[in-house]
Amino acid sequence: MIELKRSVRNLKPYFVNQVPYRVKMDANETKNYLLSQEPLLEKIEANIYPDSDATILRQKLAGYYGCKPNNIMVGNGSSDMINLVINGFCETDDSVLSFTPSFSMYENYCVMAGAKLVKLECNADFSVDITSLVDKAKEIKPKIVIICNPNNPTGYYIEKRDVIEAIEELKDSIIILDEAYIDFGGESCVDLINQYDNLIAMRTLSKAFGLAALRVGCMIANEAMINRIWAIKFPYNLNALSQYYGAMALDRAYEVAGFVEEIATQRERLSEKLKSLNFEVYPSKANFLFVKHNRQDLFELLSERGILIRKMPINSITYYRISVGSEKENKILIKELEEIL
Numbered sequence: 234m235i236e237l238k239r240s241v242r243n244l245k246p247y248f249v250n251q252v253p254y255r256v257k258m259d260a261n262e263t264k265n266y267l268l269s270q271e272p273l274l275e276k277i278e279a280n281i282y283p284d285s286d287a288t289i290l291r292q293k294l295a296g297y298y299g300c301k302p303n304n305i306m307v308g309n310g311s312s313d314m315i316n317l318v319i320n321g322f323c324e325t326d327d328s329v330l331s332f333t334p335s336f337s338m339y340e341n342y343c344v345m346a347g348a349k350l351v352k353l354e355c356n357a358d359f360s361v362d363i364t365s366l367v368d369k370a371k372e373i374k375p376k377i378v379i380i381c382n383p384n385n386p387t388g389y390y391i392e393k394r395d396v397i398e399a400i401e402e403l404k405d406s407i408i409i410l411d412e413a414y415i416d417f418g419g420e421s422c423v424d425l426i427n428q429y430d431n432l433i434a435m436r437t438l439s440k441a442f443g444l445a446a447l448r449v450g451c452m453i454a455n456e457a458m459i460n461r462i463w464a465i466k467f468p469y470n471l472n473a474l475s476q477y478y479g480a481m482a483l484d485r486a487y488e489v490a491g492f493v494e495e496i497a498t499q500r501e502r503l504s505e506k507l508k509s510l511n512f513e514v515y516p517s518k519a520n521f522l523f524v525k526h527n528r529q530d531l532f533e534l535l536s537e538r539g540i541l542i543r544k545m546p547i548n549s550i551t552y553y554r555i556s557v558g559s560e561k562e563n564k565i566l567i568k569e570l571e572e573i574l
């Protein structure tokens with residue numbers, strides 16, 4: 234058997250819980266039925282390669298994010314774009330700095346690139362200190378610093394002035410600012426791309442737009458940066474269906490605002506309910522809640538009852554990440570938890 238290269242042999246495949254379910258609250262997906270009535274393929278020339286430059290989609294994204302199409306590169310989810318930046322910039326043994334816990338895939342991309350991910354612990358309450366991030370960066374001189382805001386899995390939101398402080402202080406590193414959840418109420422830093430040439434913001438239609446299946450994500454940065462990265466972009470890297478329906482979704486972006494508001498309302502209600510069931514609930518600006526409970530077996534017990542949440546072991550304590558569902562779904566979760574507890 235021919236083995237994978239040594240540096241990647243210890244990587245674990247990304248965990249996806251493939252069991253039957255009634256309520257799915259484990260992957261931060263959101264249902265807003267934005268395009269649920271659209272017929273597939275009618276508008277697509279399936280025999281022709283898609284627009285490699287995704288011209289129309291990038292125009293619409295630029296309109297939505299308030300930048301120029303030349304500030305944007307799209308890819309197969311923003312994960313794909315994060316991977317491209319890490320692989321494009323990191324030499325073997327370069328370091329990448331991020332907080333922990335954060336998005337688990339950063340580690341895989343770094344390992345694939347031969348880079349080393351240095352993980353700076355969040356505070357005990359899962360808030361983060363920009364000063365300690367800056368100090369650590371000055372010590373280890375990372376090629377890239379990744380800031381996930383709001384952070385997955387903790388939901389913690391860093392104020393814009395603090396993100397700016399990091400960008401200002403770390404001019405010798407590329408800052409990947411992962412804003413996958415920023416549409417749920419945080420303040421984006423996309424407007425700063427022309428001010429800071431080390432800033433790359435990552436955005437996606439997978440979360441607030443509720444289009445995870447389409448895999449439309451992008452990076453947003455100053456034109457010189459995007460042009461540089463264009464050299465390593467694979468041709469036709471986003472399929473025609475995703476480009477077409479992604480663009481259509483952006484035409485209806487005004488519908489997303491109400492939906493986001495509803496999620497925020499449901500999140501606060503769910504948070505109160507969980508607290509009344511003795512959960513410790515950390516403040517979240519995203520579409521999920523990060524929680525802790527004395528009972529360490531809730532993932533398994535809920536799973537048996539058809540409810541999927543995510544379990545997150547950190548320093549031998551099991552935390553849970555629960556995606557905020559519809560009012561009905563959240564009620565089912567609470568009812569099952571009341572029975573279990």
Ligand SMILES: *Cc1c(COP(=O)(O)O)cnc(C)c1O
Nearest residue numbers: 310311312336385413437439450
């Ligand atoms: C969901 C998520 C993404 C991106 O998802 P894509 O579907 O690849 O666009 C990126 N970062 C974080 C932290 C996420 O949770």
